[in-house]
Structure formats: C-alpha cells, structure tokens
Amino acid sequence: MGKQMTEMLKGTLEGIVLALLTGNPAYGYEITTLLRAKGFSDIAEGTVYALLVRIEQKGLVNVEKRPSEKGPPRKVYSLNEQGNKELDEFWNTWSFLSERLEQLRKGGK
Amino acid sequence: MGKQMTEMLKGTLEGIVLALLTGNPAYGYEITTLLRAKGFSDIAEGTVYALLVRIEQKGLVNVEKRPSEKGPPRKVYSLNEQGNKELDEFWNTWSFLSERLEQLRKGGK
DNA sequence: CCCGGTACTTAGCGATACTATGTATTGGTA
DNA sequence: TACCAATACATAGTATCGCTAAGTACCGGG
Numbered sequence: 001m002g003k004q005m006t007e008m009l010k011g012t013l014e015g016i017v018l019a020l021l022t023g024n025p026a027y028g029y030e031i032t033t034l035l036r037a038k039g040f041s042d043i044a045e046g047t048v049y050a051l052l053v054r055i056e057q058k059g060l061v062n063v064e065k066r067p068s069e070k071g072p073p074r075k076v077y078s079l080n081e082q083g084n085k086e087l088d089e090f091w092n093t094w095s096f097l098s099e100r101l102e103q104l105r106k107g108g109k
Numbered sequence: 110m111g112k113q114m115t116e117m118l119k120g121t122l123e124g125i126v127l128a129l130l131t132g133n134p135a136y137g138y139e140i141t142t143l144l145r146a147k148g149f150s151d152i153a154e155g156t157v158y159a160l161l162v163r164i165e166q167k168g169l170v171n172v173e174k175r176p177s178e179k180g181p182p183r184k185v186y187s188l189n190e191q192g193n194k195e196l197d198e199f200w201n202t203w204s205f206l207s208e209r210l211e212q213l214r215k216g217g218k
Numbered sequence: 219c220c221c222g223g224t225a226c227t228t229a230g231c232g233a234t235a236c237t238a239t240g241t242a243t244t245g246g247t248a
Numbered sequence: 249t250a251c252c253a254a255t256a257c258a259t260a261g262t263a264t265c266g267c268t269a270a271g272t273a274c275c276g277g278g
Contacts, residue, residue: 001236004202007120007264010234011113012206019213029256039209047235049257054234071243071255091214093113097121098207100148104128105200110267116233119265138225156266158226163265180224180274 001042013043015090017051018083021061025078028052052077060086110151122152123160124199127169127192134187136175137161161186169195 020026020034032048052075055061060083064076079087129135129143141157161184164170169192173185188196 002198002202003264004120004198005206006235007123008202008206010119010265011116012210013235016210016213019210027256032256039205042236044236044238045257046237046239046259050235050259053258068243068256070245072241072257073243074256089111089113093111093117094210096148097114097117098210101121101125101128101203101207104125112233115266119234122266136225141225151267153267153269154226155228155268155270159228159266162227177225177274179276181226181272182274183225 001040009040012094013047014051014055015087015094016040017048018055018060018079018087018090021077021079021083022087023079025064025076027066027074027076029074031077055083058082058086110149121203122156123164124196124203125149126157126160127164127188127196127199130170130186130188130192131196132188134173134185136183136185138183140186164192167191167195 016035017031020031026034028049029045031052032043032045035043035048052061056063056077060080061077062080064078065073066076068074125144126140129140135143137158138154140161141152141154144152144157161170165172165186169189170186171189173187174182175185177183
C-alpha cells in the first residue's frame, strides 16, 4: 500500500468496516479477507483486529463467540444501534469531503 | 470539526492544498482563508502552516518570499513538477478509495 | 498607545494504520 | 509421529498527521 493510501485510510477504514457489517455479522479474519477481496489488498491483519477492539470499546458493535471447525473460536461482530448512528455520521462526513474534492478536481476554484 | 472529519482529513488535506495550488500560487494565510471559504471552516491555522513546511521539505513546491503591505512578508508557494506528480498520485488514490466507498454505500456486498 | 487584522512558527498531544511478532487450533502429509 | 499451512486472534512499538495552544512580528486606526 502506498503511503498516501495509508494516510487516507485513517478515519475511513473504520467506516468501511462498519459498512461491511451492516446486516452482515462477521468475524475478524473474515473481514480481513473481505477487505482484500474488495481491493484493499495490503490491509494488515493487525490493523483490522486493532480496529475491531476499538469499535467494540466504543460500543458500536455486539460481539459473540462462536466455535470454528478450523482454528480458535471466532469473534463475530454485529452492528448495533449506536454503530448504525456512527455509520450515518460517517456517510455524512464522507459526503461532505467527497463533494468538495470533486469540485476541486473539476477545477472549481 | 468533528473527530471523524479530523481523521478523514489525514492524507486528503495535503491533496486539497496541492489541488488549490495548481496554477494558483498562494501563501499560507491565503490558503487558510480559502479553505475556510470552501467549507473547511475549522481548519486550524497551525495545521496549514505545518503542512506547508512538510510539502516544502518533500520538494513538492517552490517558495518565494514577497513583502506584504499589512504584516510580515508572505511565503508564496507554487506547485513544481514533483508536486504535480504527487497530485496525480493523490487523485489516483482518491479515485480508488472513492469508488470502493460508493459501491459500499450502494450496498455492494 | 493599544488593539485588531495580517502573517508565520512550533512544541506537545491524540488518533490511527503499519510492522513485527506471538499464541492457539485443526487437518493434511511426508 | 513430526511438521507445516491455513485458520483465528492479540499486541507492543513506530510513524504520520491534524489539532491545541502559545508565541513572534508587522501594520494601521481609534
């Protein structure tokens, strides 16, 4: 991943993960592979796990432990009401930024 | 500015400033007020100046000192070739991220 | 003579993604 | 049996970046 992308992911990666979780409970390893499949090919595993710890501590998700057939038990995260609210705010912030940038790209001085 | 916006600006603010400078040399104070006029109402002055120091040290801009009628001399920044290259990469990175996020927003699981 | 506007600088802080490494479990295979 | 890859999670340390806060410097008007 380029350094630019690393910096640009700050703030957005959390939103991306929250968006992935809407109506789609998932566990860490799963989320990591999902992100990679979606083109974020170099997201570090550790980054995802740390992020999950954060959003859990912020109370944005509910966690459930489930046994796995192929390894240690999974921690399945599902978005709760507060998480949905945070996601809404995320999209608002994103829209704002996105609109300004598109204007800039079109040379909107 | 919300905390989300603060995080989301990381990486993009530099691109925004580079974009503002294309064909439009400007000095720090001017850039700050420009940003505020464009909706980034709470960008801290210190943030802009620190960013300008950074892009100068990275060699993305040329600097020229010009006297001002109303205060200390201005440092006028203009994009050089390397700055243009960086800006191009910025738009690439931005496009990538933007596209993935729009897909996510539309429920593109 | 001070105060507001102009203009720039910088030390310290908080948040976030990355690096690197480690632990634990299961199944396949040499 | 011994080993290894894949699965699954955890975390200490680092770098970067925007923000806070405070300061310096110059000018004109009330």
